Amino acid sequence: MTDSFSQRLTDEEIQAIDDQTDQITEGDFTEGTLDEPERGDFGAGRSGAAQYSNAKKLFRDYDLDIKNHYRTEAGQNSPFGNVSYRLLTNAGSGFSFHEDGINRENLQTVVSGRSVEALGKQIERNRDAAQDEMVPAKLIKCFNGDYVVDCDKGDIIFRADNIKFLAKGTSDTNDGDIHLQANKNIFMDAPEVRIVGSNLRLTARRAFTISGKVSGGIVAGLLSMASSDDFAAVQITKKMTDLIKALKVD
Numbered sequence: 001m002t003d004s005f006s007q008r009l010t011d012e013e014i015q016a017i018d019d020q021t022d023q024i025t026e027g028d029f030t031e032g033t034l035d036e037p038e039r040g041d042f043g044a045g046r047s048g049a050a051q052y053s054n055a056k057k058l059f060r061d062y063d064l065d066i067k068n069h070y071r072t073e074a075g076q077n078s079p080f081g082n083v084s085y086r087l088l089t090n091a092g093s094g095f096s097f098h099e100d101g102i103n104r105e106n107l108q109t110v111v112s113g114r115s116v117e118a119l120g121k122q123i124e125r126n127r128d129a130a131q132d133e134m135v136p137a138k139l140i141k142c143f144n145g146d147y148v149v150d151c152d153k154g155d156i157i158f159r160a161d162n163i164k165f166l167a168k169g170t171s172d173t174n175d176g177d178i179h180l181q182a183n184k185n186i187f188m189d190a191p192e193v194r195i196v197g198s199n200l201r202l203t204a205r206r207a208f209t210i211s212g213k214v215s216g217g218i219v220a221g222l223l224s225m226a227s228s229d230d231f232a233a234v235q236i237t238k239k240m241t242d243l244i245k246a247l248k249v250d
């Protein structure tokens with residue numbers, strides 16, 4: 001049916017249809033109608049790069065390839081930046097690279113369901129101690145910027161032979177901290193727990209308990225223990241003592 005239809009068209013008509021298709025899928029640009037912008041025509045920095053990128057839209061070739069279950073495209077504009085390459089499925093998943101200045105691109109990935117990776121099946125690692133040199137099956141390196149994992153309705157679970165958190169910043173830049181904050185409980189359970197530091201401070205806003213079921217001890221070169229009148233419990237004790245004295249019979 002397609003062959004019989006094409007046989008009824010002249011070569012000029014077939015070429016005209018092909019030209020119209022190219023205009024739809026690749027953009028309608030006639031070379032020489034406008035002066036193509038140069039990077040030097042715009043200011044330095046990201047703002048100039050954005051202006052240059054917007055000006056280049058008039059001279060952009062658009063790519064579009066539509067299949068039954070997915071489509072690929074490039075050159076289109078988007079809220080994330082001009083599309084360098086984008087793959088979209090009919091189910092709403094996809095990934096894309098977007099321009100973010102000169103020779104810089106961002107990756108956007110959207111998956112409507114689950115993302116699973118199975119790595120390292122052919123990696124050989126002889127484990128003798130936890131301090132052995134690491135053999136990465138997956139490595140994420142951030143040269144600049146932050147690494148953020150945000151779960152709206154779910155948990156973050158780390159499961160491994162050993163888990164290490166290392167903050168390698170330095171105090172002169174106010175970096176190098178590990179901060180744990182919870183709205184309810186922080187629970188640690190291990191056969192042996194050690195906390196080592198140049199200074200150790202434990203503060204309880206209400207009450208604290210240190211107990212040992214078998215034995216316990218506090219050792220210090222200089223040990224001082226004091227109660228403060230600023231604490232509410234001391235005020236209550238003082239009132240009870242005054243009441244006892246007032247009721248005491250001479």
